[in-house]
Amino acid sequence: MSDNSARRDAALKNLDKELKSRSRREKMRPLGVVLATVVVLVVIVGGIWFAVTRDNSADENVAEDTTSAEETPMETSGPYTGTGDAAKEVSLPDGENIPQEGTTNVTLHTSAGDIGITLDHAKAPTAANAIQHLVESGFYDDTICHRVVVSDGMKILQCGDPSGQGSGGPGFSFPDEFPVGDEGAGEGLYTRGTLAMANSGPDTNGSQFFLVDGDSQLENKYTIFGSISEDGLATLDKIIEENADANQESGGDGAPVNEVRITSATVDA
Numbered sequence: 361m362s363d364n365s366a367r368r369d370a371a372l373k374n375l376d377k378e379l380k381s382r383s384r385r386e387k388m389r390p391l392g393v394v395l396a397t398v399v400v401l402v403v404i405v406g407g408i409w410f411a412v413t414r415d416n417s418a419d420e421n422v423a424e425d426t427t428s429a430e431e432t433p434m435e436t437s438g439p440y441t442g443t444g445d446a447a448k449e450v451s452l453p454d455g456e457n458i459p460q461e462g463t464t465n466v467t468l469h470t471s472a473g474d475i476g477i478t479l480d481h482a483k484a485p486t487a488a489n490a491i492q493h494l495v496e497s498g499f500y501d502d503t504i505c506h507r508v509v510v511s512d513g514m515k516i517l518q519c520g521d522p523s524g525q526g527s528g529g530p531g532f533s534f535p536d537e538f539p540v541g542d543e544g545a546g547e548g549l550y551t552r553g554t555l556a557m558a559n560s561g562p563d564t565n566g567s568q569f570f571l572v573d574g575d576s577q578l579e580n581k582y583t584i585f586g587s588i589s590e591d592g593l594a595t596l597d598k599i600i601e602e603n604a605d606a607n608q609e610s611g612g613d614g615a616p617v618n619e620v621r622i623t624s625a626t627v628d629a
Contacts, residue, residue, distance in 0.1 A: 439486050439534045443566075446531025448503075448522035453493035453532075458485050464492050465628040468500070468519075468592075471621040472599050475571065476589030476628075477555050484537040484585035487557055487565060491585065492627065494530060494567055500625040507570075508603045508620075511612040515574030515600050518558055519622060520567040529566030536563055539580040550576040553593060555586035573600045 435442040438455015459481040468475040479488040494500060505519035506526050521528040536559070539545030550556060550572050558568035559582065571588055573596045588596065599620055607614030 435532075440490065440532045441534070442532050443529070444531060445529070447528025448499055448530070450494060450497050450499045450530050453490045458489045460485050463586075464488065466492070466495050467626050467628055468622050469624045469626070470505070470595070471619065471623065473595035475592035475595050477571070477586055477592060478589065479555075479586045480584075484583050486534050487537055487583050487585035490534055490565070490567075491569065495625045495627055498624075499530060499567060500622050502624075503622050505620040505622065506615060507613070508599065508606070508616045509613045510600055510603050510606070513577040516570045516572050516576060517596060517599055517616075517620065518568060518570040519620075520558070520569050522567075526568075529568065532566065533563065534565050536565065536581075537583045537585070540583060542580070545580055547580070548575070548577075549580060549584060550578045550582070553588045554584055555588055557583040557585060559583075571596055573597060 434444060435452060436455070437452040438458065440452045440455045442452060461482045463481060464479040466477050466479060468477065479491055481488045499522070500520065503519070503522045504524045505517050506521055506524050507516075507518035509516050509518075518526075536557075539549055540562075552572060552574055554572040556570055556572070557565045558570050559565050562581075565583060569585075570582075571592075573593065599616065602618060603612075603616055606612070606617045
């Protein structure tokens with residue numbers, strides 16, 4: 361028998377003796393006094409029970425609180441880390457078998473015309489693999505290109521956020537690649553026809569990307585993962601031209617005057 365059980369049994373035996381010794385006196389008292397005595401005895405029993413069990417129950421409560429406070433670890437797959445805030449549900453890319461060479465051709469079928477792009481697995485394998493996975497998963501289907509910038513130093517179209525607000529992504533992120541952190545990369549890399557990842561800071565790549573229509577004065581903070589076809593640039597030229605005088609109050613940076621929607625994105629056979 362445990363110490364707690366022995367203490368509890370001894371206390372209950374003493375209580376039994378006390379009840380028997382009082383029984384004759386209780387019969388002579390008014391009913392109200394008897395009830396009051398019962399209440400007092402119940403409190404005594406409760407106190408005894410609490411005294412012999414409070415140590416164990418306290419330990420159990422601490423353990424439960426600790427368990428409930430633990431955070432669920434985010435899912436990972438190679439360089440891809442779940443962030444839990446997907447604008448559109450999609451699985452993580454395969455992070456264990458990332459192609460390190462070759463290219464993949466993709467067509468963005470948009471309301472403004474088709475835009476052909478090429479993903480470069482040698483230049484930015486993690487980004488190219490992620491974008492191909494998103495394309496094959498239908499992530500970009502029926503999404504808008506929410507941002508266009510037409511200024512002296514930049515001409516781009518930005519796409520890839522299913523929410524259309526500019527803050528949405530796939531619920532995972534991955535590290536930066538070329539030319540970020542490459543001291544020998546040089547400058548002036550975001551030239552016409554460049555395809556690059558948009559981000560909100562270091563290593564926050566997700567699903568948003570931008571297409572460069574005219575040489576843009578950007579620092580090497582955005583992963584370059586491919587290029588735009590000549591036919592794709594012809595479509596992009598039209599979008600940039602019709603937005604030449606738009607969003608002047610914000611330096612030419614804002615939503616396109618006419619919606620540009622990716623109706624579907626497909627990997628070319």
